[in-house]
Amino acid sequence: MDADAAPEQARQPWLHDLSLTLAAPTQVWSAADGQVAPGGLSGVHHGDRRVLCLLHLEVDGQQPTAVASYEVTGDSHTFVSVPRHLGDPGPDPTVRLVRRRDVEPGLVRESYTVASTAAAPVSCQVSLLVAADLAPMDGVKSGAAYPAVPADGVGGSVLTWQSDDLRAVLRLPGARTVQQDDQVLATWDVVVPPGEQVSHELLLTLEATDAAVFAPRREAGWPSVTVDSADRRLGPVVRRSLDDLRLLRLAAPGPGGAEEEFIGAGAPWFLTLFGRDSLWTARMLMPVTTDLAMSTLRLLAHHQGRRTDDQTAEEPGKILHEVRSTAFSLGEDDGADRHLPPVYYGTIDATPLWALTLHDAWRWAAPEEEVEQLLPALERALAWQVEHGDADGDCLLEYVDRSGHGLSNQGWKDSGDAVRRNDGSRASSPLALAEVQGYAYAAAIRGADLLESYGRPGTDRWRTWADRLRAEFGRRFWVEDAVGAFPAIALDRDKRPVVSLTSNIGHLLGTGILDPEGVDLVARRLVSGDMLSGFGIRTLSSHAAGYSPTGYHVGSVWPHDTAICLAGLAAEQRPETAEVGEALLSALSAFDGRPPELFAGDAASAQPVPLPYPAACRPQAWSAAAAVSLVTSLLGLRPDPTADDGIALAPVRPWSFGATSIRGLGARGRDAAIEVSADGEAAKG
Numbered sequence: 001m002d003a004d005a006a007p008e009q010a011r012q013p014w015l016h017d018l019s020l021t022l023a024a025p026t027q028v029w030s031a032a033d034g035q036v037a038p039g040g041l042s043g044v045h046h047g048d049r050r051v052l053c054l055l056h057l058e059v060d061g062q063q064p065t066a067v068a069s070y071e072v073t074g075d076s077h078t079f080v081s082v083p084r085h086l087g088d089p090g091p092d093p094t095v096r097l098v099r100r101r102d103v104e105p106g107l108v109r110e111s112y113t114v115a116s117t118a119a120a121p122v123s124c125q126v127s128l129l130v131a132a133d134l135a136p137m138d139g140v141k142s143g144a145a146y147p148a149v150p151a152d153g154v155g156g157s158v159l160t161w162q163s164d165d166l167r168a169v170l171r172l173p174g175a176r177t178v179q180q181d182d183q184v185l186a187t188w189d190v191v192v193p194p195g196e197q198v199s200h201e202l203l204l205t206l207e208a209t210d211a212a213v214f215a216p217r218r219e220a221g222w223p224s225v226t227v228d229s230a231d232r233r234l235g236p237v238v239r240r241s242l243d244d245l246r247l248l249r250l251a252a253p254g255p256g257g258a259e260e261e262f263i264g265a266g267a268p269w270f271l272t273l274f275g276r277d278s279l280w281t282a283r284m285l286m287p288v289t290t291d292l293a294m295s296t297l298r299l300l301a302h303h304q305g306r307r308t309d310d311q312t313a314e315e316p317g318k319i320l321h322e323v324r325s326t327a328f329s330l331g332e333d334d335g336a337d338r339h340l341p342p343v344y345y346g347t348i349d350a351t352p353l354w355a356l357t358l359h360d361a362w363r364w365a366a367p368e369e370e371v372e373q374l375l376p377a378l379e380r381a382l383a384w385q386v387e388h389g390d391a392d393g394d395c396l397l398e399y400v401d402r403s404g405h406g407l408s409n410q411g412w413k414d415s416g417d418a419v420r421r422n423d424g425s426r427a428s429s430p431l432a433l434a435e436v437q438g439y440a441y442a443a444a445i446r447g448a449d450l451l452e453s454y455g456r457p458g459t460d461r462w463r464t465w466a467d468r469l470r471a472e473f474g475r476r477f478w479v480e481d482a483v484g485a486f487p488a489i490a491l492d493r494d495k496r497p498v499v500s501l502t503s504n505i506g507h508l509l510g511t512g513i514l515d516p517e518g519v520d521l522v523a524r525r526l527v528s529g530d531m532l533s534g535f536g537i538r539t540l541s542s543h544a545a546g547y548s549p550t551g552y553h554v555g556s557v558w559p560h561d562t563a564i565c566l567a568g569l570a571a572e573q574r575p576e577t578a579e580v581g582e583a584l585l586s587a588l589s590a591f592d593g594r595p596p597e598l599f600a601g602d603a604a605s606a607q608p609v610p611l612p613y614p615a616a617c618r619p620q621a622w623s624a625a626a627a628v629s630l631v632t633s634l635l636g637l638r639p640d641p642t643a644d645d646g647i648a649l650a651p652v653r654p655w656s657f658g659a660t661s662i663r664g665l666g667a668r669g670r671d672a673a674i675e676v677s678a679d680g681e682a683a684k685g
Contacts, residue, residue: 010143013040014614015268016596022247022619023075023103024264024271025215026206030055033066034079034099038131041140041268044108046206047213048272048325050140051161051168053148054131054183057099057112059083060124064097074247074594074619077101087118094118095192097126105215108204114190115197126200128175128186132161132168138329141269148182159184165210165325171203212325212342213272216251216261222289223664223671227631230658230678233589234631240593241627244619245285252299252323260299261292265322266597266620273323275300275350276412277621279357280560284625287632287647287665290366297358298370301377305345305384310402313346313410317384319354321347321407330407333416339405346406348399349436351389352443355381359446362453363639365646365668372454382447382462385440391430395468396476396491397440398432411436412561413504413539417546418553419490420500422481424546427498432491435507437473441466442511470513478518486525487518501525501541503561509568523574526565532580534604535587536562542601549601550613557610559587559595560622563629570633570652577652581634588627595623628665635674635682637665645672645684655680 018041021028025047030036036043036055044052057064064081071077079099087094098113116122133146151159151170154177159170175186188200208214225242227235245263252273254260264270265277279300282293305318313321321344322328330338340346358378362371389397399410409418411433419427444466448459477487479499487505488497505522508514514522525531530541536557540547547555562584569577583604588595590609596616600607631637634657636650646667655676662674673685 010145012141012143012615015041015618016612016614016616018042019069019077020267020618021071021075021077021101021103022267023105023215024248024250024267025208025211025213026103026105026108027267027271028101028103028108029268032069033081034069034077034101035063043133043140044204044206045137045268046106046166046168047208047211048137048328049163049166049208050135050137051132051166051206052130052170052204053133053135053146054129055110056129057097058127058129059097059114060085061127067096073243075103083124086122086124087116095122106206108202108206110202111199112188112201113197113199114192116192117195119194121194122190122192124190126188126190128172128202129180129183130159130170130186131183134161134163134166136326137269142329142331150182151184153177154179154184165208167207167209169205171205172200173203174200208325210325212323213250213252213264216249217259220246220249221291222246225288225628225662225664227660227662229660231585231656231660233585234657234660237585237588237593237627238631241588241595241624242288244594244624245281245621248619248621248624254295254299254302260295260302262296262299263292263621263625266617266623269617270322270620273299273320275319275321276347276353279350279353280564281621281625283353283357283360284560284563284622284629284632286360286364287637287667288628290361290364293357293361294366294370297354297361297374300350300354301374303343304377304380312341312344313401313403313406314343315345315384315388317351317380317382318345318388319347319350319381320345321350321410333408336404336408338407340407344406346399346401346410348389348397348410348433349412349439351381351384352397352436352439355443355447356439359443359450362450365639365641371450375451375454375456378447378451379456379458382444385444386461386465389440394495395465395472396432397436398430398491400430411504413553415552417551419498420540420544420546420554421498422500422544424544427490427492430493431498432495433504434473434477434487434489435504437469437477438508438511438513441469441473441513444469445512473513474515474518483525483528485521487522500544500546501531503531503537503539503558503565506537506561506565506568509565509574510571511568519572519574523569523572523576526569527576527579529603532583533557533601534583535590535599535610536583537565537580538601542603549611552598552613555601556598556613557587557601558598558623559584559626560620562587563622563626563633566633567629570636573636573650575653577633578654578656581630581652582656584626584630588630593627594619595626596620597623631662632665635662635676637674639667645670647672647684649674649682649684651676651680651682653680
């Protein structure tokens with residue numbers, strides 16, 4: 001390399017081709033053959049820190065040839081390889097190496113089994129190269145390189161690493177360890193008699209101090225959901241998604257120090273509490289359990305804003321964006337160094353979503369006393385909408401980053417270039433997003449209904465404000481193009497519509513902010529060729545100048561986004577529900593039931609499978625929950641307090657999924673036996 005050449009630019013690691021073994025807050029990312037090699041994301045991570053950056057297995061100094069890998073659940077993975085220099089002569093392999101990885105919160109266990117059918121005993125050395133860098137997660141995400149941190153205990157079979165906030169202990173029973181540059185070489189001498197096998201193991205324990213979140217101490221109390229359908233895609237998709245959601249479970253101290261459970265937003269970067277993500281996930285899982293929603297609501301209410309602080313974006317009544325143990329660097333955007341404090345409130349939509357989630361939990365028959373305990377927090381959230389979210393008094397919620405280092409965009413599309421006009425230019429904040437007005441309207445109306453049902457006063461204030469918001473939305477947001485009318489993605493700082501067709505408009509369905517004509521216009525635009533890719537709804541119309549199929553928020557498809565649009569179509573009983581549902585199911589199935597955070601928005605007619613977005617998180621909480629939301633929408637499943645089992649059904653028409661039986665979904669803590677015939681007739685047992 002030329003000594004004068006510029007150093008290679010650090011880039012965010014790609015992870016689409018990596019293997020993951022997960023039990024939050026612990027995760028192991030490796031190559032497909034199980035090897036953890038330096039560079040990129042690979043490593044053993046715990047909380048917001050990578051611990052081991054190297055875990056490389058060799059036999060007699062040679063890397064064995066990978067032949068297979070498989071997993072039954074997301075917390076266990078098996079890798080099978082062949083050390084081809086061992087065993088009998090001839091083409092048939094007679095020695096294999098099986099590497100099994102099991103992860104629990106704070107614990108990684110690997111076993112290395114050499115099995116032989118060779119005619120004579122096989123002697124070899126199994127060795128493991130190990131290194132730790134204790135790198136912070138935001139540094140790993142930026143692509144930065146970190147030097148190895150020396151281990152204590154080299155020469156024995158127990159190695160330790162220690163930082164201010166983490167202690168790691170690696171046990172290698174029976175191994176010899178020696179220092180080899182900045183790595184540790186662990187070696188086992190192995191002799192395998194014919195027809196037998198010999199195993200050794202690694203045990204890594206991880207203990208974080210002052211962690212903001214941790215693994216729940218109790219098992220998930222969710223019912224088992226089973227789907228038996230003539231459409232062979234449905235069952236595996238739901239099963240895998242619920243398995244992933246269990247592995248993403250986390251907890252944090254809530255009121256009185258009680259442990260409150262939530263779903264971490266996603267691996268690898270976001271295994272913590274995110275207001276928006278955790279609420280949407282809980283809402284989508286409401287037919288499975290209301291306990292998760294109530295726990296998430298209590299935890300977020302515990303952190304509800306109490307004062308005004310521009311540095312953290314905290315305001316009285318506001319629901320937070322995210323919580324971490326330390327500050328988190330986002331890198332440079334729009335010429336500013338973006339970094340978030342440990343507790344950050346820079347989100348415009350989490351507060352109305354909190355109110356909507358509480359209303360949903362009430363409708364799905366969450367315990368009345370638990371709902372009642374949260375009514376003061378609901379009143380504070382509704383007051384935030386009127387007094388702070390609507391900062392200029394025009395009855396629209398808008399946001400602006402006043403810190404200079406927070407998120408420049410504070411809706412769910414929070415990348416710096418997410419809000420664009422048709423010509424590709426970026427809109428400037430303060431911004432009033434379209435979908436947030438729908439959330440705020442529904443939150444005010446439904447929040448008032450909930451408060452009124454408990455005899456709380458003052459509900460007319462929220463309904464009056466909501467009526468004004470609805471009128472302002474109808475007056476200001478509707479724009480037209482050559483095809484027809486649709487709501488703009490936002491109003492800019494001058495209160496001018498940001499004219500571009502986006503998936504945001506689908507979030508308005510089912511909120512009540514649209515009149516019947518508006519519902520019809522929005523539904524039709526969502527399934528137009530420039531919006532519906534065949535695998536989901538694009539974030540931005542493919543006709544827009546700024547469109548890119550792999551643009552993070554400007555052309556890609558996000559499974560949760562499509563699921564929200566689908567739920568809105570189902571709520572409005574639109575015929576487009578079936579087409580969008582089929583597209584989403586095709587995508588979920590194409591990713592073997594583990595849909596990533598997002599994927600490319602290429603048309604299915606051009607790409608027969610959805611292409612990965614290489615840096616997308618997986619599993620991602622709301623992407624996994626999209627599978628349950630999909631089934632809920634296809635069934636037309638909704639709470640019905642007049643029914644004995646608390647639910648009503650209205651399956652989508654046409655029903656193209658064949659005879660289907662579902663157990664584990666319901667209300668009031670009961671799971672109904674749902675049967676849908678091949679022609680779409682529903683029955684409950």
